[in-house]
Amino acid sequence: MGFLFLGLAGILGLVSLVCFILIIVKMFQNDDTTLGIICIVTIFCGIGGLIAFVMGWINAGKYNASQLMLIWTGAIVGSVILNIIGQVLIGGQAA
Numbered sequence: 869m870g871f872l873f874l875g876l877a878g879i880l881g882l883v884s885l886v887c888f889i890l891i892i893v894k895m896f897q898n899d900d901t902t903l904g905i906i907c908i909v910t911i912f913c914g915i916g917g918l919i920a921f922v923m924g925w926i927n928a929g930k931y932n933a934s935q936l937m938l939i940w941t942g943a944i945v946g947s948v949i950l951n952i953i954g955q956v957l958i959g960g961q962a963a
Contacts, residue, residue: 870959873953874958884940894924903923
């Protein structure tokens, strides 16, 4: 049963990835090219997603992306919750 929750968390992870890409596109469309490039380059360092998330919320009105940011936030929160539930149900057993 725990694997079901982990699978759903994985799907929400894909939703989060799509939201990240859409925010990057919005950055380029609104002449925030430098910010978009920084987010793309630093995603490999692990902070690009965080930068895009924070700047997406700060500029949600400018990007007309309030609904997208709500979806992204829900996907992140849901993924964390489902991962925790899945790990508890599995019992934290190492494979």
